[in-house]
Amino acid sequence: MKISNPVDVPVYTVAGSETARQLPEWLIRKRKRSLKQDPDFANRVELLQDFEFEEASSCVRVSEDGNSLMSTGTYKPQIHVHNLPQLSLSFARHTNCLNETFLLLSQDWTKSLHLQADRFLEFHTAGGLHYSTRIPRYGRDLIYDRHSAEALIPAAGVNAEGSGEVFRLNLEVGRFMKGFEVDVGGDDLTTAGAGALQGGIAAGSVNTGSIAEDSHNLCAFGTSLGTVEFWDSRQRSRVGTMSPQDALDGRSEITALTFHRSGLELAVGNANGRIHLYDLRSPVPLLKKDQGYGSPVKNLIYLDSAVSTRAQTSEPKILSADRRTIKIWDARNGSHWTSVEPAVDLNHVEWCKNSGMLLTANEGRQQHAFFIPQLGPAPHWCSFMDNIVEEMSENPDDPSAFGKTPGGEVYDNFRFLTTAQLKSLSLDHLIGQTSLLRPYMHGYFVAQKLYEEARLISNPDLWQEQRQKSIQEKISKERESRIRGNKKVAVKVNRKLAEKMLEREEKAERRRAKRVLERGGDDDMETDKAPAVGAVDEAPKPVKSVLKDPRFARMFEDEEFEIDETSHEFQAVNPSTKFPKGLTVVEQEELESQKGSSGDDSSSESEEERARPSKTALSQDKNRISTSEYKKSGHKSQRGPQMVVSSSNRKPRQSRDQTFGSRVSKLKDRRAPTSANNTVVGERQITFAPAKMQKKPAASVSEGQRHDRKDRRSASGNVFRKM
Structure with missing residues (x-):
């Protein structure tokens, strides 16, 4: 926007021939790229879309509700209607003859009466031309x-x-x-x-x-x-x-x-x-x-605004316009207030009520829009104009700018400090003594150079701290660029479950991406295809993640939903948690033997059943060396001689007393055994006899036939010959 009449009352040219240079139509396409570097083109403000006619405009009016704008012009003769809240052109309608003037009969643009240059009166509605009649002489x-x-x-x-x-x-x-x-x-x-x-x-x-x-x-x-x-x-x-x-x-x-x-x-x-x-x-x-x-x-308007602002003056004003200039003056004594002189001749001027916006119909291609902040606020459909004007008030050409300094020097290269911060830097003695401190609100603006020097004087070791800080920033930046491992899940409860689910989702995402790359198509297209009749859908549509589902949010936030891994239900569903992960079969057997030799007779399993490796332990790690392979490799067992259990009689064991006192009382009442194996209370005595391992004798084989080859099948079906 350009500022005109900067003496007393500034006028901002929002749209018109003065805002940007006009180019021939045949040069527009060529110079589109070069216009990016043009400051006039880059700083333009396009208030309304297509607020122009191909040759000239004759009349412009704003509806009473303030939401529509209608203007007429040439050539070709046409009517433009703009939607002001959308800042865009609603439609353009052509007429048979030039339009002299028109009126809006309704609160909006839907009903209008147009006086044509060929002595016709045309009534237009939202659907188009409704009726036309002719008058005896030119209006x-x-x-x-x-x-x-x-x-x-x-x-x-x-x-x-x-x-x-x-x-x-x-x-x-x-x-x-x-x-x-x-x-x-x-x-x-x-x-x-x-x-x-x-x-x-x-x-x-x-x-x-x-x-x-x-x-x-x-x-x-x-x-x-x-x-x-x-x-x-x-x-x-x-x-x-x-x-x-x-x-x-x-x-x-x-x-x-x-x-x-x-x-x-x-x-x-x-x-x-x-x-x-x-x-x-x-x-x-x-x-x-x-x-x-x-x-x-051409125009006389009483500028009586019902909305007042801080910058607006309360004296009544009159707007008068001819083809050369627009003047606003005091209605009481006729003193000049402000004026606008466009570069082209004016045909009509329209004032947006209760605002400082002026719209014109003129001989140029572009219609003009002027904004005067001291006349009134911006209309509701372009309220952002107030903010733009406030930003431009720092311009030295604007009399309401702050100070006499050039634009951009008010707050650039300055730092705001409070009184406490000035005392910490030992600059409080400058308050009220020099212009180096500019008071503003509850503090002062200090030049950035002075602030740095005072900071170094008050803290001589500052350069070392700054050096350590810069080194730490470089290290952290390098760490950020590294490839990270597993992603950390930001949950409070059930972290292991969340990490497991996240890992499963990542695997599914990698499989889906690999499948899409193999097909060579778009992911959206592949997922949208419906499966054929009788075919199995190999790639189901991705389901919403449980971690992002609000229905299960409390499962990972509330401690009442925490999973107890030591419970019987959890171990029944996850049997791998009973034993430590990563043990070999030999280590597992040793662990079982230690449990069996602890003297706990309450176990219902025999010693031989305990010595057998469990199927779960065998299925946990297939890469470990099994017992049979360990023996075949020539290693001897470190467990010593095997213990053979012998018993004269097998009866089901009775339930043992639970308390220690009951067990002691029974030990006192025991009598001497009557025989070597039997006791008074009916128990049995068990002895362990160590025995060495012996090789099995080789089976006797007849001279004419050998049966030591297991892979060879006998021709005879009589099994007694082999005995």
């Missing part, structure tokens, strides 16, 4: 009386009686009513009263009109004769006539009229660029204002 302006639902069209020329006419089209009845006959002078444009020839070249006209719809609903019409006639819409009669005169050039054509909201004040603009402010109760103007360029005044 100059368009006014809508909401109280009587009538469209008033001031026209050029005179009727059969030699008077100018304002056509009345009643929209409720759907037909023309008797118009207002306004005196527009004779053929010489100097004599008053009727007498002009109908269709004459020098015939007068009713140029413009205005209606005080917020108060007494009085209609005012400005004529080419330089007079203003007031008509009462209820009685359809003339109320009075006013003749604004200037000492320099006398009476001139009235080109602009507007009522104040109170209805007691009227602003009149003529073809010589002069504005007269009248009180309806007095024929003498309150003040006179010269636009300065001698061009006809």
